[in-house]
Amino acid sequence: MRLREALLTGILCLYSPASSTPAKHSWTIGQTVYTQGGPVSGHAASSAKNVSTYLGIPYAKPPIGDLRFAPPQGYYNHKPIDGSKFGHSCPQANVFGGSTPPNTKGKNLTAAGLAALVDLNFGYADSSEDCLTLNVWTKPQFGEKGKAVLIWVYGGGYTIGSSSDPIYDGQYIADQEDVVLVTFNYRLNIFGFPGAPGYHKNLGILDQRLAIEWVRDNIRAFGGDPKRISLFGQSAGGGSIDMYSFAYADDPIAAGLVLESGTTAIGTFTAETTAESWYTVTSTLGCGDNTTVPATQMACMRTKPSENITNAIPLVNQAYGSAFFWPTIDEEIAFSDYPARLAAGKFAKVPLLIGNTNYEAGYHRAIASVFDQYLSDAEWDGFNLVSFTCPAATRSAASVAAGLPTFRYRYFGNFPELALTTVPDSGAYHASEVLPIFDTVGAGSGGAEVSGDLVRMGIYLRGMMGMFARDPAEGLVKYGWPKYDVKGETLVRLGWENGVGPNPGVADVYDADCP
Structure with missing residues (x-):
């Protein structure tokens, strides 16, 4: 702890990401905080004792009964809300397909690699359809009266994930950066x-929109400023x-966007493809097939226990489980012509921070x-x-072409305590920056001792997020970053x-093989 505090003081003095005299x-x-859903009682964070923590706040009615497979509806009430514990994780299928356990012998997995396997199943046991809740970390007694807000959107291939995962503990970002940190659950997989x-296809994105509206x-x-909300997700x-x-x-609500190793290139399905998966599940549950009247079929599906539904999803052993239910092209939420929309600038006109890791495949491999x-x-x-470098190049170039403040990075941090495998070297793999950003390395490294280099990296990354959140257009410039241009040394x-600070390079070095 003394090492972390000393490094924090030194780096904050160097880059000044937060007020030194709050x-x-x-x-x-x-x-107690009064919200549209009722008064919420909080508590001090487990480590950052100046941070108030509010967990499990409902932002939508439970999506059960007639609200299963339906757009979310806002939650309005006057009853007290106990903010002492997280809400349920949303239902998700077993990522290991319910088959024999994965074979870890001879795979050269480290303690962090084994921990990553455990994390893939996090939240499965405590799942419930009554899961549309969010969490807030804040310390309004210090600093700005109207603080910048960071809303985290978890990853997991649209198939797994939960805001209660310990690696997404928001207390450390809120404490160091004097921002309000929010995480939330959204429905996954077939739900x-x-x-x-x-029927509506992209309920998970509608959940996200409703959570952002709640914020x-x-x-x-x-203590947050509703005009300074930034979204960040991996x-x-x-x-x-x-x-x-x-x-x-036309109405993003957010003042800034942060895309970590994720763009629309991660994928969408056609309505026909998702319908086939839907019929596979309905047939298994005795609710009919493509010849069944949709309303009759839906009525049947709304009577089935959620566990039966998840168990009926075809099983595939892969990094994020059975990817049979992803965002579906409906031309309202998910579109079939993203390249054309990018070229025409048909996206939210707000500052963008975007990047990817140097070897995303290290995780998947x-x-x-x-x-x-x-x-x-x-x-x-x-x-x-195909999945990360080129989409980031295209998306950032479109943002620049639209005249928006744009910042692009490539993450090279390769720390021994976070390595997943010894041979081959997992490198700066997919999601390897997430633990340092949240300062939750202990929760995802298998208990490895954290080095000074990694502590410094985490402090710097949290400062990066804080600077962007407080001023999406110019904050990172004050942090020493160049605004991104497709030419010149502007890729950070x-x-x-394994050092901290911006180290600009030429994007073409990494984008040369992109189409």
Whole structure:
């Protein structure tokens, strides 16, 4: 702890991401906050004792009964809300397909690699359809009266994930950066992206929109500024935010967007493809097939226990489980012509921070190995380009062309305590920056001791997020970052040689093989 505090002081003095002499305001830690859903009681965070924590706040009615497979409806009430514990995780299928456990012998997995396997199943046991809740971390007694707000959107391939995962603990960002940090649950898999013909397809994105609207309407009571809300998310979380930027281009609510290793390139299905998966599940449950009247079929599906529904999803052993239910093209939330929309600038006109890790495949490769699935080095390199590097290049270029403040990075941090495998080297893999950003390395590294280099990296990354949140257009410029241009040394190489600070490079070095 002393090492972390000393490094924090040194780095904050160097980059000044937050006020060094915070003003004091009237606020009692954990005091009751009044929201549209009722008064919420909070408590002090477990480590950052100046941070008030409010967990499990409902932002929507439970999506059960006639609200299963339906758009979310806002939650309005006057009953007290106990904010002492997280809400349920949303239902999700077993990522390991319910088959024999993955084979970890001889796979060269480290403690962090084994922890990553455990995390893939986090939240499965405590799941419930009554899961549309959010969490808030704040310390209004210090600093700005109207603080910038960061809303986290978790990843997991639209198939797994939960805001209660310990790696997304918001207390450390809120404490260091004097921002309000919000996380929330959204429906996943068949419950979030059902593809039922004649019904709304992208319920998970609608959940996200409703949660963001809740933040806009209620965050002032927690000390937040509803005009300075930024969204940040990783993998499918970044993809969700990118999708959101097109769906709500004229009213994004957010003042800034952060896409970490995720764009619309993560994927959408056609309505026909998702319908086939839907009929596979309905047939298994005795609710009919493509010849059944949709209303009759839906009525049947709304009577089935959620566990039966998740168990009926076809099982595939892969990094994010059975990807049979993803965002579906409906030309309202998910579109079929993203390249054309990018070229025409049909997305939210707000500042953008976007990037990816240097070797995204390091994660997928490690997980695939435990299922004895192997690709060549060239194939993994192609996966990196097609899924992450090139989409980030295209999206950032479109943002620049639209005249928006744009910042692009490539993350190189490769720390021994976070390595997933020893051979091959997992490198700066997919999601390897998430633990340092949240300062939750202990929750995801298998208990490894954290080095000074990694502590410094985390402090710097949280500062990066704080600077962007407080001033999306110019904050990172004050942090020493160049605004991105497709030419010149404007791609920030984060964690270059495991050091902190911006290390600009030329994007073409990494984008050369992009179409």
